Amino acid sequence: MADPVTIAWAPPAARYSLRTRAPQGLPPILASAPFADGHALGLGPDEWLLLLPDGTPPPVIDGLHALTDIGHRNLALLVEGPAAATLIQGGVALDLSLDTFPVSKATRTVHDGVEIILWRTGETAFRIEAWRSFAGHLHAALRLAAGDL
């Protein structure tokens, strides 16, 4: 039988924080959409996280904006399997049922005291971004809870 849930470190990626008041070609808040060779995650009314393949140079953005390289700021965990939502729900105070947290939804939230960006990449798959120094704690907490599922 396959594991109910797997937890793996995501490979390195390019990450940019994009801030602008004129979002063209960008998803609305709490949603994600393809962007260049990767994805844009709408984290706020004027804030997007661009997740792009490792090594991607800063994308060209038109108009007034701010683009900041945060590629090394985060580490990411890929949590996948039938019990993925149940596992993450242990530490996240948002309703992760598919009705309220559908595939492609993304948000900044907190997992057991660690600020994260939670992105549902599939019905049973999530990507969790966390600041580098918090990622170890997050990983340990998820692994501990996974053993109790």
Added chain:
Amino acid sequence: MSGFRLPGRGRIDTARPVAFRFDGTPLTGAAGDTLASALLANGVHLVGRSFKYHRPRGLLGAGVEEPNALMGVDRGAGRTTANVRATTIELHDDLAVETQNRWPSLGFDLGAATNLLSPLFPAGFYNKTFMWPRAAWERLYEPAIRRMAGLGKAPDTIDPDRYAATYAFVDLLVVGAGRAGIEAALAASASGERVLLIDEQAELGGKQLGEPARWPWLTDALQTLAAAGVTCLPRTTAIGLYHDGFVGAVERLTDHLPPARATGPRERLHRIRAGRIVLATGAIERPLVFADNDRPGIMLASAARTYLHRYGVAVGRRAALIASHDSGYRAAFDLAEAGVAVAAIVDIRETVDRTLLARAKALGIELLTHHVVSATHGAKRLVGIGVAAIGAKTERRIVCDTLLMAGGWTPTVHLWSHGKGALSWDAALGAFVPEGAMEQVTCVGACAGAIDPGHGVHAEALWSPRDPTTFKAFVDLQNDVTARDIRLAVREGFRSIEHIKRYTTNGMATDQGKTSNLNGLQVAAGALGTAAPQVGLTTFRPPYTPTTFGALAGIAKDALFQPTRMTVIDGWAERQGAVFENVAQWRRARYFPQGGEDMDAAVARECKAVRAAVGIFDASTLGKIEVVGPDAAEFLNRMYTNPWKMLAPGRCRYGLLLGEDGFIRDDGVAARLADDRFHVTTTTGGAARVLGMMEDYLQTEWPDLDVWLTSTTEQYAVIALQGPRARDLIAPFVEGIDLSPEALPHMAYAEGRICGVPLRLFRVSFTGELGFEVNVPAGHGLAVWETLWAEGQKHGITAYGTETMHVLRAEKGYIIVGQDTDGTLTPDDAGIGWAVGKKKPDFVGRRSLARPDMHLPDRKQLVGLLTEDADTVLEEGAQIVADPDAPIPMPMIGHVTSAYHSSTLGRSIALAVVAGGRARVGETLFVPMPGKTHRVTVTDTLFYDREGTRLDG
């Protein structure tokens, strides 16, 4: 009937005996028993000693309301739990429990002497008696009282168990799986909604479990719920109800298993958000208040029925009933039918329902109306009672080993009250019931007052033919509060039930007065001559029943207590044998001892190495904020005291941040990367706070500015290289940057590459030496560090930690915000008034700096101190006085903020804040410390390299 187990009755499985130990005595129960039912099946009624008077006590109830039978449960090292109610302990193999609050044994308890002295212990006794001397309260009286009048022993080793937690979201949460709760869940089960049904007991069913005729219905209902996908959680107690449909519930996962089979977390905390909440929490029967109503064998009538029908146990051989309410008759009748002799039914009412009379007669039970139980007899077990007609002097003795009490029912409104739901007095029930609506919460069944056990009267303590000073009529069995205590409180002037409760401690025990609150209220109302609802009801607060700290802590223990943030260089430092310290959530290398060095030796060596050659320091934890946008300089100009608009790209500036109050909040160096981009650094501990403060101003005060803030603290690993050889060390690895002093002077910034990776290079110094801060993307930090470390061997490189950093900066008089400042220092107080832009129109805190108070000459100012004895290092925090012979209270004019031994200077140095300090330079002051008062000379804050030539290497 042999033993007290009744064959063919109950939901227990007598084919599966369960061996357990009670105070070391091996006993046997059956699968499905609680500890309480197993003890009763073994004829054990004496289960504890009371809190204050050490009176022998037996089981009162059969559920969470039990006030007497508190056990210490031992599940192995570190796994001891005190004050567990025997009625909630599921019997399992290897269960070992100890009774509490007795010495040397339950049967012979020396503490019971307090019972003989009890006339000396009225309400408020401790407050009145142990007042003086005040100091003795903490050291002598309180510990002694706690030993004598205590509950269980707190565990003294670390709990090895794990605890889990989760969040749950449902459309409907039903609390309580009795008849009403199950019906509520059934009603919603076909809707497709998410329904969660929780119940504190091991088995769902509530009081239906004690009604054999209802068992087929129960089985069907639970099957229907399961088929409909309703989540049912037994052993799950809703401990608190909060606003917006939030309920905290604790699920007990392993305590019902033999310790050897208990794996995984012990409990799980469910934080439940529900669209609707149905409270079906039932009702608890009330005892009656009469003379010596606490002997083992005296229990609630409903408990006796539960023991009979659910556990197949007869609570005695010969029972009597004292009732003010019809519901108790069922217990008497059921016991009679099960073969237990029923000696008498004593009812305080003059008339009783005819069908009850007829049934009693048919069963041959003597019924005494308008009578009371006037006395009880027996020490460790009831042997008889006295009865008397109300108003009469004569008493008659009736032999019985069990006395059932039926005083009516109290709806369990705790959770409703947690949510601040209103209550109204129901005179027919003699209890408070939920009133009106509350958010998404509704109450159903007995909890809502829908109780149909017949009629009753609700009186205070029963009339007695005896002198009330000759007996104790207990109201609160767990806290040993009697009716007389409550009357005394009223005589002494207490009127509000809240005050009476605190003075007498009625209802303040671990059971929160589940069986005592309303009786206490009735007694108080009687003494006050008012009606119960006028006296009021005390407030219920979470948790509903005692809850482990572990359940609330969840996974936050041991390594997961809280995140320990580590830099990418932390592992290297650990391999080098670094000693670490915690700075905010970060773990930082404090010093790198070699051989047998202590901290002082290591720091002295590290300091010398930095001044003589080059030191390498992990500064990655410094907060970093990238400020981007056309208004970036304008924004910083408004936030910081310094002027930013004229700062050229490629240059750095020291930035000082104040609060609105004009006091120093944070500082750091910022570099202008481009016209519209700054790289701002903050203190390690202030990083999140500064970003939050900046966002606050940006979003609420200046939303018109085109500027955005991004935390880049963790984007970059920061390697500080400090010392005369720093430039030589990095030069071979740096590409695209002219490192010459002319091209890259002090406080310059440049971008290029180092070791092939992108580099943000700051020429800055927090040591007074030639210095660089190498910022590289964090993922490359360790590799760059190791390369520089290897190359540095040619240059005498030394790794240093935060302690050395502190000494080096103190030698130069550089402040550390939060160490040398305490939230009350202005820039001028700290001697850095130069950092305040005099021509700026405004910045955060500017108006406060204009207050006259901020310019008083006797403000505390940062100065240096040199001890007369060069080897003495002052204590940080030590007070400073001008005249050590001044009378006490001696005026204290300042305190030491930083103090170190400086190996560079060969003596100690200190920084301090002193009233009017800068005008005192050259004066002698005094620093009283344990054992000696030290003479110090006031200096300025610059101890080393006054000309600043070393900054250029």
